[in-house]
Each structure stands twice: as C-alpha cells, then as structure tokens.
Amino acid sequence: MQPTQMTWLILLGLAVLVVLYAVAAYNGLVRGRNQTTEAWSDVETQLKRRYDLIPNLVETVRGYAEHESSTFERIAAARNAAMGQSGGPERHSAAEAALSWSVKSLFALSEAYPDLKANKNFVELQRELSDTEDKIQASRRFYNFMALTFNNRTETFPSVVVANLFRFKRAAFFELDESERAEASRPVRVQF
DSSP: OOHHHHHHHHHHHHHHHHHHHHHHHHHHHHHHHHHHHHHHHHHHHHHHHHHHHHHHHHHHHHTTOTTOHHHHHHHHHHHHHHHTOOSSHHHHHHHHHHHHHHHHHHHHHHTTOHHHHHOHHHHHHHHHHHHHHHHHHHHHHHHHHHHHHHHHHHHSTTHHHHHHHTTOOOOOOOOOOHHHHHHHHSOOOOOO
C-alpha cells in the first residue's frame, strides 16, 4: 500500500468516527430532551391532581366557615391562575407559589374551627393534599435532575458542538425564586 492510500484510509476512518460520534451525541441529546419532557409531564400530572383536590377541600371548609369568603376567593383565583399556565416550568413557578400559600391559609383557617378539624372528609382531603404536595416535590426534584443532566450534555464539550448545530435549547428548572420561596415559607396568620 502506498503512503497516499494509507493517508486516505486514515482520513476516511477518522471521518467515519466523527460521523458516528455525531450520531451518538445527537441521539443522546434527543433522548435527554424526551426524558426531560416526560419528567415535566409527571409534574403536570401531580399539579392537576392538586387542582382537582382543592375545590373539594374548599367546599368542606366553606360549610364550617361561611364568613371567610375572601379566603375562598383568593384560593379560587390562585387555583385558576395556576391552571391557566401553559408551557414549561418557568411559567408555572410564580402561580404555583401563590397557590401553595393560599392553601396554607386554608389550613391555618381550620385551626379556628375545632369541628372542622374533626370532620372526616376534611381530614381525608387534607391528607390527600399533603400526599399530593409530597408527590409534586418528588416529581419536581426528578424533573430538575433530568433538566440538569440534559443541560450538562448541551453545554459540555464535545456534545455542545452537536447541540449548537441542531439548536438544542436548555431546559428550564422548576424552582421558586427567592421572593417566592420567602413568601411560601412565611407563617400564615388568620385574623378573626
């Protein structure tokens, strides 16, 4: 074999390796994007479950605390705002923080009504909502992990070359910003 033929074979082998790597990197990025999308779908499923539980909880409390209409209206408005969000996590964060704070105010309201706290339906709905909140947090953590993994692939060399070539976008995290986190962790006070 002549040196020029050997050079061409080496160059052809390198080109094949580059193409194989690009295909593998592209497929990995598509897989990561799809896993992130699926993880977000799990978050949305848990959020919908919470949206469905809230009206039942409000109706149970309403029977005991008719004069607390402003609390019920605030919860309804927060629920409607959260349900009205479409798109990814960056659009849901603020609405979900407001809804969580409103639900906390409903539970704080129950402290003033001993009969309500003893109501079997209220206790069961409260337990289900608490369970749902735990599932939302678990789904949120899993989604954020998948987003981090995908983002790392889109930003590290050499897969960043393929990601930029095919315009893969970063996945947004589903987090509360500092002001929302402070608002959500603030104790709820109910005045009578």
